[in-house]
Amino acid sequence: MTPAARINAAIGLLDEILDGRPAEQVLLRWSRASRYAGSGDRAAVRDLVYEALRRRNSLAALGGRLSGRGLMIGLCREAGQNPDEVFTGATYAPEPLSEEERAAAGGEAEDLPDWLLPLWRHSLGADAAAVARAMGARAPVWLRVNPLRGTVTEAMAMLAEDGVEAEASRDLPSALRVTSGERRVNGNRAYREGLVELQDLSPQLACAALPLREDDRVLDYCAGGGGKALALAGRQSQLRLFAHDAEPARMGDLPARAKRAGTRIEQVSQPKGVFDLVLADVPCSGSGTWRRTPDAKWRLTEAMLERLFETQAEILDEAAGRVAPGGHLAYMTCSLLKPENEAAIDAFLARNAGFTQVSRQRWTPLTASDGFFMALLKHN
Numbered sequence: 596m597t598p599a600a601r602i603n604a605a606i607g608l609l610d611e612i613l614d615g616r617p618a619e620q621v622l623l624r625w626s627r628a629s630r631y632a633g634s635g636d637r638a639a640v641r642d643l644v645y646e647a648l649r650r651r652n653s654l655a656a657l658g659g660r661l662s663g664r665g666l667m668i669g670l671c672r673e674a675g676q677n678p679d680e681v682f683t684g685a686t687y688a689p690e691p692l693s694e695e696e697r698a699a700a701g702g703e704a705e706d707l708p709d710w711l712l713p714l715w716r717h718s719l720g721a722d723a724a725a726v727a728r729a730m731g732a733r734a735p736v737w738l739r740v741n742p743l744r745g746t747v748t749e750a751m752a753m754l755a756e757d758g759v760e761a762e763a764s765r766d767l768p769s770a771l772r773v774t775s776g777e778r779r780v781n782g783n784r785a786y787r788e789g790l791v792e793l794q795d796l797s798p799q800l801a802c803a804a805l806p807l808r809e810d811d812r813v814l815d816y817c818a819g820g821g822g823k824a825l826a827l828a829g830r831q832s833q834l835r836l837f838a839h840d841a842e843p844a845r846m847g848d849l850p851a852r853a854k855r856a857g858t859r860i861e862q863v864s865q866p867k868g869v870f871d872l873v874l875a876d877v878p879c880s881g882s883g884t885w886r887r888t889p890d891a892k893w894r895l896t897e898a899m900l901e902r903l904f905e906t907q908a909e910i911l912d913e914a915a916g917r918v919a920p921g922g923h924l925a926y927m928t929c930s931l932l933k934p935e936n937e938a939a940i941d942a943f944l945a946r947n948a949g950f951t952q953v954s955r956q957r958w959t960p961l962t963a964s965d966g967f968f969m970a971l972l973k974h975n
């Protein structure tokens with residue numbers, strides 16, 4: 596595909612996404628239907644779509660309209676390219692610009708939903724604008740080295756076999772940031788054999804900070820794909836790990852992932868007894884990860900957020916009931932919004948006198964990688 600044909604394809608896909616269809620679904624269907632598109636074309640079209648969604652409002656202002664065409668015209672202009680050179684009307688290229696499109700001049704536009712701006716500013720204070728800008732850029736790929744399978748040096752050597760280069764985090768040496776070859780990670784031996792797992796830096800930092808003793812009984816109460824439970828398994832091989840999720844189907848990949856990682860995690864539909872550590876990695880707005888899922892940023896509504904606050908409080912209370920006296924409860928979100936984080940914990944502590952706070956921390960793309968929050972509470 597020519598660069599103009601890729602842009603033309605992205606225009607059609609963006610129009611579908613702007614109509615309300617999830618980006619991943621739209622891209623997958625297009626990939627399956629477009630046999631003429633090679634893997635390089637697919638990756639390039641995907642990148643165009645995601646770039647446009649991350650900076651949807653500012654690109655629409657530059658392109659003159661919130662539409663697939665407007666976003667792609669804006670993207671050309673942002674990159675310093677004259678859109679007339681791309682929008683030529685030649686075979687597979689988009690139609691030439693209208694007078695109105697040619698006259699569009701851009702202007703001030705925040706790449707966040709309007710309704711969210713006050714809450715974003717309240718939550719991030721002086722960092723609000725810088726974090727919003729960071730959310731407009733592509734996210735780095737981070738790997739977690741699994742010590743049950745080998746060392747950091749071995750992992751880096753194996754990754755290099757496929758030209759994947761990575762560097763260790765200064766804050767956590769077992770966290771590797773991929774600096775080149777990120778699309779080759781999944782096929783690499785280190786990944787296939789469980790020596791590395793894809794996981795962003797901030798949840799890795801959070802899991803590394805949790806108190807763990809040999810033989811502890813640990814419950815991952817909202818286990819999903821098991822990313823956090825697997826990170827803990829790597830830290831302490833003698834743990835007794837249990838995974839639970841209100842939607843057990845979400846744990847479908849967990850047995851295979853645990854096997855690949857060289858560990859065992861027991862799935863439980865009804866957790867029995869109490870645990871030394873309970874993780875509550877609750878459903879949230881995902882506002883800390885909007886670089887990776889930019890269409891979610893535009894789909895979130897106030898009503899959805901209100902429902903999330905209720906769910907988060909319910910899960911906290913349920914999970915708290917599973918913590919042994921003297922044990923810990925770790926509340927986690929990949930959100931940057933105070934009502935899902937600090938305020939949720941303050942409210943929990945106000946209605947649960949048996950718990951005290953040990954620590955709380957929020958990471959933003961300015962200090963770590965994705966936005967993430969963890970509060971560690973102790974059951975007295």
Ligand SMILES: C[S@@+](CC[C@H](N)C(=O)[O-])C[C@H]1O[C@@H](n2cnc3c(N)ncnc32)[C@H](O)[C@@H]1O
Binds near residue numbers: 910
């Ligand atoms: C943020 S995801 C978990 C991600 C996972 N911990 C990981 O690291 O891959 C939140 C999970 O909470 C589950 N969930 C939602 N409501 C729940 C509830 N009331 N009790 C337990 N799990 C719940 C969802 O099904 C979802 O899988």
